[in-house]
Amino acid sequence: MNSFDLSGQVALVTGTSGGLGQGMAIGLAEAGADVILVSYSKPVETAGAIEALGRKAYVIEADLSIEDELSKVFEEALSFQGKIDILVNNAGIIRRTPAADHGQQDWHDVIALNLNSVFFLSQLAGRHMIERGSGKIINIASMLSYQGGINVPGYTASKHGVAGLTKALANEWAGKGVQINAIAPGYMETDNTTQIRADENRYRDITARIPAGRWGTPEDLKGPVVFLASSASDYLNGHVLNVDGGWLAR
Numbered sequence: 001m002n003s004f005d006l007s008g009q010v011a012l013v014t015g016t017s018g019g020l021g022q023g024m025a026i027g028l029a030e031a032g033a034d035v036i037l038v039s040y041s042k043p044v045e046t047a048g049a050i051e052a053l054g055r056k057a058y059v060i061e062a063d064l065s066i067e068d069e070l071s072k073v074f075e076e077a078l079s080f081q082g083k084i085d086i087l088v089n090n091a092g093i094i095r096r097t098p099a100a101d102h103g104q105q106d107w108h109d110v111i112a113l114n115l116n117s118v119f120f121l122s123q124l125a126g127r128h129m130i131e132r133g134s135g136k137i138i139n140i141a142s143m144l145s146y147q148g149g150i151n152v153p154g155y156t157a158s159k160h161g162v163a164g165l166t167k168a169l170a171n172e173w174a175g176k177g178v179q180i181n182a183i184a185p186g187y188m189e190t191d192n193t194t195q196i197r198a199d200e201n202r203y204r205d206i207t208a209r210i211p212a213g214r215w216g217t218p219e220d221l222k223g224p225v226v227f228l229a230s231s232a233s234d235y236l237n238g239h240v241l242n243v244d245g246g247w248l249a250r
């Protein structure tokens with residue numbers, strides 16, 4: 001199992017106060033990594049869980065939708081241990097309104113965080129990783145990297161963008177020792193899906209369409225993220241790994 005071992009590695013994970021980012025940050029720490037937690041609100045529980053594993057957690061509070069903040073965040077992250085081995089671009093928001101009523105602010109907020117911050121943080125990390133000749137970038141895509149969704153035009157556009165960007169960067173950086181891949185989670189029980197889970201009919205219809213017969217949890221992303229962050233996946237480039245209980249197979 002040595003190729004899955006992340007001992008001595010430093011991971012930067014965005015959006016770690018709860019949900020999937022929390023699960024993945026803890027998963028990376030379980031595999032041996034120290035983790036920089038970048039979050040809008042303080043990720044107290046996540047940091048505590050990582051430290052309880054005997055790993056280090058370094059917290060940076062930031063609003064990643066502000067482009068000018070990103071280079072400061074990255075510089076501060078580098079000051080922790082002088083390197084970033086793994087970047088997980090997880091922070092993301094969703095705004096649910098029919099396309100005809102979708103406000104400009106909602107559109108711009110979603111694109112700023114879900115797509116712009118993913119590119120600019122990847123660019124900062126990519127330069128650093130290319131210089132070192134190694135690194136792993138993992139973007140969090142979605143079923144809406146493939147499908148259109150309902151009432152979420154900005155989110156769908158952003159997640160199609162994330163899948164495209166994953167391939168575009170992989171083409172340029174695979175030969176430089178930097179692997180860029182994505183995870184596309186299916187329907188997961190987090191704050192992101194509170195609104196649709198509250199609608200009994202939609203909840204039932206979605207659950208019935210998932211071959212695994214249940215929604216996913218943050219725990220379900222631990223194995224996939226460790227795989228993509230470790231040398232076990234050194235020949236994987238530009239891949240979007242669906243972790244969806246079979247949703248897309250149906």
Ligand code: NAD
Binds near residue numbers: 017185187
């Ligand atoms: P969540 O709402 O529980 O977590 C989102 C995280 O992003 C939180 O930690 C939050 O603090 C952080 N965040 C929000 N705005 C931020 C900002 N401006 N700057 C910095 N951090 C910010 O949702 P989640 O489901 O855990 O979502 C994580 C990722 O997974 C997102 O990219 C989401 O699109 C994606 N995703 C979720 C699902 C699902 O079903 N839950 C499915 C597919 C993809």
